Structure formats: structure tokens, C-alpha cells
Amino acid sequence: MISAAQCRSARALLGWSVTKLASAASVSASAIDDFEAERRAPRPAIAGPIRRAFEPLGVAFLPGEDVRLRPGALFEVDGDSARIHARQTRRSHALPPVSSGEITR
DSSP states (O other), rough: OOOOOHHHHHHHHOOOHHHHHHHHHHHHHHHHHHHHTTSSSOOHHHOOOOOOOOGGGGGGOOSSTOEEEEETTEETTEEEEEEOOOOOOOOOOOOOOOGGOOOOO
16 A cells, blocks of 8 residues: 555656545545545555555655656656656677687787
């Protein structure tokens, strides 16, 4: 189950209002407000639909309170689509080792 902090963070990542999340999760805005403000104990009937609204958009809920967007995630910002790309790591372009019998002078 996701935490209130993760819900707030996921909304912030996507730039979603409580109203937009309520619509996407088919949960009332007041239920989301109560969940995020921790006014009530989290219930699976609320947290489950919230999580399911975020995950198809690429939101990953990590252990603890962490949240991130998965590489390749597609989301909207002010009506424009954007995609998260994986950070490319530099690979060494070093040549493979050569045995002493292959060295020519």
C-alpha cells in the first residue's frame, strides 16, 4: 500500500491536482484529501485505486517514502506530452586485451 507522502509526491511528479487524481482513481476528492493529510488510517479501498491510477503512467513506488518516474514513462504537462528517458551511462571504448603473441612491432 502507498503512503500519504508517496501520494503527494506522485501527484507533484505528474503535476496533478487532487481533482485530477480523484477523477483518474474514481475516488472522491475529499477521500484523497483525507488520505494525504493522514486524517484517517489508510484503507485499501482508497489507496489501491490511487496506486492503480499512477502506475500505468510510469510512477514507481519505492521502499520507504520514495517515488520516481520509470524511464520511458509518458505523462502530460499543461497538455503537452513528455517522456522520461533513461540516463545513458558511458561505456569504456577500451580495446579488449591482446595476448603477447598478437603484438606486432
